[in-house]
Amino acid sequence: ETEAINITDAGKYRIVGEGDGSSAQNRTSFAINVAENLEGDVDITIENVYIKPEGKGNAFNIGAGTNVLLHLEGYNRFDGRSSSAGINVLGNLTIDGEGTLYCQGDYGPGLGAVSKAHMGNITINGGEIIAKAGNECAGIGGGNSTYMGNITINGGYIEATGAVYGAGIGSGIYSKGANNDTEDAIITITGGTVIAKKGNPSKGAIGRGEGSSSKMKIVITGGSIYTYGEAIAPAPVNSLEEGEEVVLFEAQLADQPMTRIYGGHVGTIQLGKDYGMNDVYTDAEGKLFFYLPAQEEGVEVVLSTEPDHGTSIANTENNVHVYALTGAIRIEGATGQALCIYDLNGQLVASQQLGAEETIALNSGFYLVKVGNGTAKVVIR
16 A cells, blocks of 8 residues: 555455565555444454554554454554554554464554554454553553443454553553543453463453553453463452452462362362362363352362363364373374464464374473364473
8 A cells, every 4th residue: 555544434445565564575655544423333353463653653543433353364454653553543453364463562552552542342253463652552452541342252262461560451650531531441251261461560361451540341151261460450340249248258278279160169169060160270270260159267269170181172163182292292183284382471382284183392380272253271290
C-alpha cells in the first residue's frame, strides 16, 4: 500500500501483504483505520500483513462504537510507534482464524487501548496471538490511565507480556474500570492456552497493573493457563457466591515437584467438582497455590495426584494423542503434521515433521506441544 487503508463502511474486506508478514522487507508504514460508529459488522481477513508507522501512531485503529471481526491467515504483525498500540481497540474486536497475530506497543499495549482512552471489548476465539506492551501498559488490555473494557478468551494460543507496571492481560498503570469507571471490567477465560507475564512491578500477570484502582472481575472456567509474577489479581471468582471472601491456599506435596493434580478436597469443598481443578501442577518445590472461600483454621486438605505413567491427551480435531513419559514425549496419529515444542519461557526447543509414531527426548519440565492446529500441555519428569 502507498497510503493508509481507511474503512468507512461496514462489510467484508481482505487485506493481503506482500510475501512473509514476519519479514521487515515486506513492512509498510501505512496504518489500517476503521471509522467510528459504523452500522453493521466490519469483517476483515488479514494475511501476511506487517505494519509499523514511520512516526507516532497505532498500526491498526478500531473506532469507538464499531464491531470488527478479524480473521487471521498467515503471519501478521502490527507495531505501534511512540505512545501507541499495535492494535488500538476503541470499538469491539473479535479475533479468530488459524494464522498468527503479533502486536507490539510502544508506551502502549500490544492489543488494547492507549493512554486515557476508553477501551472496547476484545474477544479471542482462535489463532495464535502474541502481544507485547510498551512501558506502563498491558500486553492485552489497557495503557496508562485507560478506561478498561472486557476481555474474553475462548480459544487459541495467547502469549501476553506486560511492560513495567502493566499486567500481561488486564490493565496498565492507573487504569480505571469499564463504562467510565462505573462498572467492573471482566476478564473471562473459557478455553485456549494462555501464557501471561506481568511487568515488574505490577499487581498480577492477569488483572490489575501497578497503581490501578480499576474495578475488575476475573472469571476462569476453562483453558490451560500459565502466569508469571504474582499470578492473578484480584482472585478469580469461578464458583464463588457474590460477596464471598476468598483467600490464597498453599499446599505442598513432599518430594513431588511438577506433579499433576486431578482434584481433591479442602474441607467440604470438592476441588474437581466444584472448582474444576483437574489440570494443574505443583511447582518445582512441590507447592500448589489456589484461591478458595475462607475456611476454618486446620481444615483438612487432600490432593489427588497423577499415577506414575504416561498420560494421553486427545486432540478432538485431528485425533492426535500426546503421551507424557519419563524423560520424553510420545506422539501418535499425526503423520505429516508439523510439531513445535515450547518451554514455559516461550522458547522453541524442538520442531519437526511427524510420522505415525514419534518419541522425543526432553528434559524434565513443563512444555506446550503444538501439533498442527492442536495444543497440549505436558509435564516431563
